[in-house]
Amino acid sequence: MARSDGELILVAGGAGFIGSHLTLRLLSEGHQVLCLDNLQTARSSNLRLLEGRPGFRFVEGDIVNPLPTAVTEQAHRITRIYNLACAASPPQYQADPEHTMLTNVVGTHHLLRLAEQARARFLLTSTSEVYGDPEVHPQREDYRGSTSCTGPRACYDEGKRAAEALTFDYARMNRAEVRVARIFNTYGPNMHPDDGRVVSNLICQALSDRPITIYGDGSQTRSFCYVSDLVDGLIRLMESDIDGTEPVNLGNPLELTVGDLADRIVAMTGTRNALVHRPLPQDDPRRRRPDITRARDLLGWSPRVSLDEGLAKTCAWFAEELAVEREAVAAE
Ligand code: UDP
Numbered sequence: 001m002a003r004s005d006g007e008l009i010l011v012a013g014g015a016g017f018i019g020s021h022l023t024l025r026l027l028s029e030g031h032q033v034l035c036l037d038n039l040q041t042a043r044s045s046n047l048r049l050l051e052g053r054p055g056f057r058f059v060e061g062d063i064v065n066p067l068p069t070a071v072t073e074q075a076h077r078i079t080r081i082y083n084l085a086c087a088a089s090p091p092q093y094q095a096d097p098e099h100t101m102l103t104n105v106v107g108t109h110h111l112l113r114l115a116e117q118a119r120a121r122f123l124l125t126s127t128s129e130v131y132g133d134p135e136v137h138p139q140r141e142d143y144r145g146s147t148s149c150t151g152p153r154a155c156y157d158e159g160k161r162a163a164e165a166l167t168f169d170y171a172r173m174n175r176a177e178v179r180v181a182r183i184f185n186t187y188g189p190n191m192h193p194d195d196g197r198v199v200s201n202l203i204c205q206a207l208s209d210r211p212i213t214i215y216g217d218g219s220q221t222r223s224f225c226y227v228s229d230l231v232d233g234l235i236r237l238m239e240s241d242i243d244g245t246e247p248v249n250l251g252n253p254l255e256l257t258v259g260d261l262a263d264r265i266v267a268m269t270g271t272r273n274a275l276v277h278r279p280l281p282q283d284d285p286r287r288r289r290p291d292i293t294r295a296r297d298l299l300g301w302s303p304r305v306s307l308d309e310g311l312a313k314t315c316a317w318f319a320e321e322l323a324v325e326r327e328a329v330a331a332e
Pocket of ligand 1: 065089090185196197198201202211214215216220222258280281284285
């Protein structure tokens with residue numbers, strides 16, 4: 001899949017959790033990657049993993065603003081644009097809801113304009129959050145969703161819905177060739193330990209001396225996809241010749257309750273920390289599971305990494321990260 005030396009892939013949000021894995025994979029396939037990131041939620045260690053690798057270049061910038069010259073002056077060489085630029089963890093995207101909304105709408109618009117100018121294929125990473133608190137289960141792409149435009153999640157889920165609408169309009173107007181992935185819960189190395197999402201929270205709590213926090217009674221469900229599977233799906237979607245005017249779900253259909261997830265992490269880490277219940281956040285979806293028939297049929301994609309294998313890798317990675325952090329604190 002390697003391109004000729006002159007071609008370039010832009011990854012907006014390339015220093016983030018999924019973005020850093022995608023960038024590493026693209027570089028390993030021989031591509032050149034221009035990573036545009038505002039470092040809002042990215043870890044500096046993710047950037048250190050990437051910097052110095054052949055073909056990698058970092059540009060600091062926020063897609064809410066007009067794109068930096070260091071990006072626009074490369075437009076003639078850019079053949080693919082991945083948009084992964086947005087905080088995705090509920091506490092983080094709710095911390096500055098105005099910025100989250102603008103990132104999705106104005107930021108996506110800036111990247112679509114670049115795609116049009118560069119004649120580059122554009123991939124939007126949308127989200128299972130467009131289904132809101134779903135009344136249809138599992139969620140197929142033709143389900144229109146049940147979101148709340150008045151609640152605290154709206155900046156993200158309504159922002160992504162608007163980003164999808166704009167992206168499909170660009171395709172309808174023949175202004176850009178587009179792909180839209182709806183990503184379900186994803187986990188793995190390179191997540192931020194303080195990210196606030198359930199997998200990182202529970203593992204980091206289990207590996208330190210903090211109680212394990214279950215929001216609500218823990219009966220709400222999610223389906224967790226290991227990050228290497230997700231990245232594989234994104235690249236397949238980008239490179240496929242499918243009609244890009246339909247979104248594609250990418251996620252692992254294995255559904256489990258948050259309580260079951262906590263039990264697995266407790267068993268895997270051997271922690272004796274207490275399990276404590278905290279209030280369920282407002283508008284927290286009760287159930288979530290992707291129907292991935294479309295991804296299977298169109299892309300030949302389905303997840304390969306089992307939950308136990310993925311959690312074991314993630315626990316091992318966090319154990320190392322937390323040990324490094326502890327050493328740094330002790331040395332201060
Ligand atoms: N959750 C939890 N404990 C935590 C963090 C999250 O029980 O420490 C719950 C949260 O309320 C939700 C689920 O785990 O029901 C997944 O939350 P996450 O923030 O990872 O992502 P979401 O799918 O809600 O966007």
